[in-house]
Amino acid sequence: MRGFARYTKLEDALKLVLSRVKRLSSETVSFERALGHVLAEDVVSKTDVPPFDRSAVDGYAVRAADTFGATGTKPRRLRVIGSIPIGAPTRLRVRRGEAAKIMTGAPMPAGANAAVMVEHVSAKGKQLDVHVPLTPSKNVSARGEDVRAGEIVLKRGQLLRPQDIGMLASTGNLRVQVARRPRVAILATGSELRKPGARLGQAKIADTNSYSLAAAVARCGGIPRRLGIVPDKPKLLRRTLREAAKHDAVLVSAGSSVGERDFVPDVIQEMGELFLHGIAIRPGGPTAFGVVGGKPVFALAGFPVASLVAFDMLVRPALRAMQGLPADRGYPRVRARLARKISSTLGRADIVRVGLRSRRGGLIAEPIRVTGSGILSSMTRADGFVVVPEDLEGFGEGASVEVELY
């Protein structure tokens, strides 16, 4: 048994991890299924949007010059020559002194260059009095005013949101190249582990980490695959790790420290290369990272909080980078005032779970007191976390801190 030779700083550990993960290849998906995927290409509009000049109001298509000088008391009188149907091309042509009835979304007839709202006219048979002057193109959605054919409408690396799906539809991009989702193998090691719900007796515990890690993988766009529980036997671990390395990344829960049972880092070294063992964070210090069969392998601590925190610090940025997203944790961040001081140790980043509540328009962050990294309820009660960087000894009560939201 031995202690950690040294702890790598979080920033350096992350740099090293990111230097070993590659952006994945892309795949084609229908725009209807693209929500939440990351674009692997710039998307170019195939059409002008709108594709023709349309009226933006219900009213009358007119020649703007015919309305110059119109007022409520001195209206300009025009002659209505017809009505523009919706959804069909029109042959109507509006000449000087003429107007055509039009509805929102109908194509502007030839000759007309503005639309007057129905509220600003009085109509009687074919006789139309216009009460306001219009400038050319008033109330017209001009062809291409939203997007022009050939224009880049969405950029590579964009995470697709509902409005982006709409944009794909309106620009004729029915199939798009998106980043392939990383397939992530998850192994739980430990002879004391049983499937959740199994009888535990006096010495077994339920495997929880492989499920929470699978959920964490799914939540940042990955496709988790649980490979089950592996007892504490290097031979069995080697065999499962070989299978796991067929995926884009591998997570091993537990066996990442420096005790007798912690042979995962050695097995990684033996089957590939070990780059990191021990990160200067708490919880999550006993974390290792290496490559087996060209694939990144993360060995995470067995304590459930340590496991998820190390996931957030290293794995999540890596899985995001593999999809072409910014290589950060990507949680929304809010500022809050600390309800109590947080102490930390110089040279180590502390990840402190907090609950949030509102007070007088601001947010208060309440650090959740816990004694060990085995206390999962400290995370289920938390709304987010504060990272105390390694060069600080903590934050005082009332300090303004950045909270990353779970």
Next chain:
Amino acid sequence: MRGFARYTKLEDALKLVLSRVKRLSSETVSFERALGHVLAEDVVSKTDVPPFDRSAVDGYAVRAADTFGATGTKPRRLRVIGSIPIGAPTRLRVRRGEAAKIMTGAPMPAGANAAVMVEHVSAKGKQLDVHVPLTPSKNVSARGEDVRAGEIVLKRGQLLRPQDIGMLASTGNLRVQVARRPRVAILATGSELRKPGARLGQAKIADTNSYSLAAAVARCGGIPRRLGIVPDKPKLLRRTLREAAKHDAVLVSAGSSVGERDFVPDVIQEMGELFLHGIAIRPGGPTAFGVVGGKPVFALAGFPVASLVAFDMLVRPALRAMQGLPADRGYPRVRARLARKISSTLGRADIVRVGLRSRRGGLIAEPIRVTGSGILSSMTRADGFVVVPEDLEGFGEGASVEVELY
């Protein structure tokens, strides 16, 4: 043709909508599939977690009293009586002056009440020198220290996150009651609409709203079902609306204003009851809400931005409420300084799309200049939006505003 009789204030409109939507029934899902669902029950632990006293370190299980007074120079000498296996109950009993080798996660043997880390002893055969004094329960994860059997571990209304999935696993809750996801029918009305990618010619446009709305529904936990494009014929709309009302909620895209084509509100009134027509927001003013066959029906404006904004303001809170989530928009919020002033009109809430960038540790919100609510690119370029409440005329340059993140 007529104008809106009156515009209902956003707050009043939302209250009215929420008074007409019901929390949906619950359904049972496996904990493995529960990520992102909303709990419909308080979850109670079926076991103590951990289920037995475990060592939290690699080292030796001892009686704390045997170590009192130990120092590096004056260690306490104990006799090692054996080693505790992982994952199996032990019959070892530690008596006064004795110790048992133990690894992290192994059950504490009878008699022992503390564990000394391997770094704090020197061992030679069966002879163990302990260099530090231990208080009782030091380095022991006590049975139930995380969670006690019978304790409520997750509350009704909680949106399940990765750590919550872990908690379900560790507390033996393999099946949980979650809110049923609202099934939302989506109709696109408009004789000018074609499926995306179809030839458009001089008068047709692509249906984009039903796709972006479907994505918006999915993103707040609903199950969208697109019922296709309905031409501007009340009879066809009635028939489709009857089918749509078999779902938990209905969205109709377009026909929600007050022109000749805008017969959706009238059809809602005729088939059920219309509660709202015209909301004091921009974009999104021409929005109607009613009930058909007991189901909430939202008629949204045809302009793509107006449609999504009205969705965010009214539909999203409603769909969240139906799942037992807080009846708000639920977007993460950040504070930012405005790069330019925003003007608004008293009596109407303006929803202004903004881009965000970082400057000197703070965020700058850049309002996206747009002329009409047809400009979808104003939303695809936006990172979020600012709501200017109806009692303000806007915000000045440099003002601190709350940005809701898309």
